[in-house]
Amino acid sequence: MLAAERRTHLLDLLARTGKVVAKDVAAELGISEDSVRRDLRDLAAEGLCQRVYGGALPASPAVVDYDARRELGTDGKRKVAAVAAGLVRPGGSVILDGGTTALAVARALPAELTCTVITHSPTIATALIEHPRAELFLLGGRVFKHSAVTCGAAAVEAAQNVSADLCLLGVTGVHPDAGLTTADADEAAMKRALSARAAETYILASSEKIGTASPYRVLPWEKVTGLITDAGPHDATVDRLGALGVEVLAAR
Amino acid sequence: MLAAERRTHLLDLLARTGKVVAKDVAAELGISEDSVRRDLRDLAAEGLCQRVYGGALPASPAVVDYDARRELGTDGKRKVAAVAAGLVRPGGSVILDGGTTALAVARALPAELTCTVITHSPTIATALIEHPRAELFLLGGRVFKHSAVTCGAAAVEAAQNVSADLCLLGVTGVHPDAGLTTADADEAAMKRALSARAAETYILASSEKIGTASPYRVLPWEKVTGLITDAGPHDATVDRLGALGVEVLAAR
DNA sequence: AAGATACATGCAGAAACGTGCAATACCAGG
DNA sequence: CCTGGTATTGCACGTTTCTGCATGTATCTT
Incomplete structure (x- = not known):
């Protein structure tokens, strides 16, 4: 599992389901929660998601996937x-x-x-x-x-x-x-x-x-x-x- | 259920039905009324809703549809x-x-x-x-x-x-x-x-x-x-x- | 006025968090 | 092929945050 691949997966999940739970993703991908948290922190720093306690939500609701990914x-x-x-x-x-x-x-x-x-x-x-x-x-x-x-x-x-x-x-x-x-x-x-x-x-x-x-x-x-x-x-x-x-x- | 997600749910409910009853939401989401009350208190502190006995009402309509008003x-x-x-x-x-x-x-x-x-x-x-x-x-x-x-x-x-x-x-x-x-x-x-x-x-x-x-x-x-x-x-x-x-x- | 309901507050356990550290994987240069 | 440096990852630790419960108070209803 490449790092970039992980980040893409997170954004994808965010776009599809509207949320990411750090614990669940860690279990699903078989990696530590720390890595997931680190990724989410980076993505949030770039404005691609909103970090919340327990996981992350789309940056601006329903916009992340549609505009940001195409425009960014x-x-x-x-x-x-x-x-x-x-x-x-x-x-x-x-x-x-x-x-x-x-x-x-x-x-x-x-x-x-x-x-x-x-x-x-x-x-x-x-x-x-x-x-x-x-x-x-x-x-x-x-x-x-x-x-x-x-x-x-x-x-x-x-x-x-x-x-x-x-x-x-x-x-x-x-x-x-x-x-x-x-x-x-x-x-x-x-x-x-x-x-x-x-x-x-x-x-x-x-x-x-x-x-x-x-x-x-x-x-x-x-x-x-x-x-x-x-x-x-x-x-x-x-x-x-x-x-x-x-x-x-x-x-x- | 993420905490931030809960808050979004409350705001959504508020916008759609015009009110929130703490007891009902607690039962619906399977969480304690205390959490709902805490969330409502926080939202009210941010001016996103008006706290009333038993639940909450939308803040002034002008605030609620801030985005809609700007867009449409x-x-x-x-x-x-x-x-x-x-x-x-x-x-x-x-x-x-x-x-x-x-x-x-x-x-x-x-x-x-x-x-x-x-x-x-x-x-x-x-x-x-x-x-x-x-x-x-x-x-x-x-x-x-x-x-x-x-x-x-x-x-x-x-x-x-x-x-x-x-x-x-x-x-x-x-x-x-x-x-x-x-x-x-x-x-x-x-x-x-x-x-x-x-x-x-x-x-x-x-x-x-x-x-x-x-x-x-x-x-x-x-x-x-x-x-x-x-x-x-x-x-x-x-x-x-x-x-x-x-x-x-x-x-x- | 009295009972019922909703509320705020304090508390404790649990979960999530950030950080430092060490082990590992990776890569370029020798 | 080996070596030194770098980046990544998982773990351990202490800290912060969240949540439900208990308690006492405020508010509503009848």
Whole structure:
């Protein structure tokens, strides 16, 4: 029984039956209650369930399975998001890109973390309205529907008026030769504008992005502080990136 | 039976049947009355129910259906929203305020309607991303969490760069003497800025808003083209507004 | 006013919890 | 193949939380 397998099983159980009893699962899978508790604690920390005495309940009733799993996507995205969220310092500011991985980061921000989040994604803004302590700044502009973010001249101009410690960018492709790429030219320009307004830029790249490329170049490697990925530590592509001098943060 | 599950069950019972009898629930779930009483006490402490001798009653209806209200809104809101959506001309542009009524307007926009929607609400932007033909422009700025809209200097400035045929504004109070009011000063200023950028301004006022007032004045009646409401045709407040020369669109 | 019912409180046993620790499994590098 | 380091797991321990019962008090009903 793999750890990831266990976690999937827990989420599945949660979605199907609406609850998880630590004791029962431990007996069913033949593992200790401690492991189950540890898993539930981790899942709760990522906002995927609500920890209660004796087990766990779905995070928001009936939403976990339907939206969260589809929107949050793969286990890899969650891991990447957790590491990325950890880069945000208390009292610090972060520019958060759009996309599903960035949304996962927003959901992974600890509730007690006081910080400023700047984003061009209405989806992420909406998600963070629930956050008790995050100060939110939304970059306006024409909404590019395909990615659900604002883009274009107005959005780039709006970005010129903000600054942050950290910028977390999602991309659609990470390739040693092609670099960081995305599917739309305007979007690529917007990502460049965002990155330029932060002291440090990290790329959110769950493993399915690694080794692929899209038409439009976002940033050269020199402008990137590091890459956050859940790809194996000896993935060929990641190795080549490491050789290029890119800092790689492992999310595992 | 998890403790948290029990509490959910109690709230559910409360919402469905309108009351909870401690003795009955204890028998039904096979637990002691003490536990039920403890749960009810805790729920009451959180304002989720009202403790009475022998059991509990729902808290104020406003609290109970907090979610439902946010999502769907009253029947009146839907009617108002339908009329408001009808004001948007094909190919035209509309500035859409935030709030639940405006959200209902966004949802009421016909799928085949080609138009431009300008909004300062990430919630509404998110809702309209699904719309096949609406061009979307989001006004950025600091996000005022209570209302889930952008406000403040940056947002007002962003508004200066747009224009539209129509502005649909929500308010929290509509009163013949106090005028159109809302609960926050920044929000009021933002609504003024939006209204100033459109040729016509209509107020979305479902009946529960009529006759009430909040601290901050939004607009004088002269700046308003009309009021859209589902309040009865011979409502005293609406009559007085009509006498003041305000155009009233009946939503029924 | 009196009996019945519901309630709050204190208490004790049981269950669940978090943490530190050691054993084990796993993996990369030599 | 071996070795050192890391991550995972189960166990032991002390702590916290929950639950049902007993007791005394408050509230309702007749």
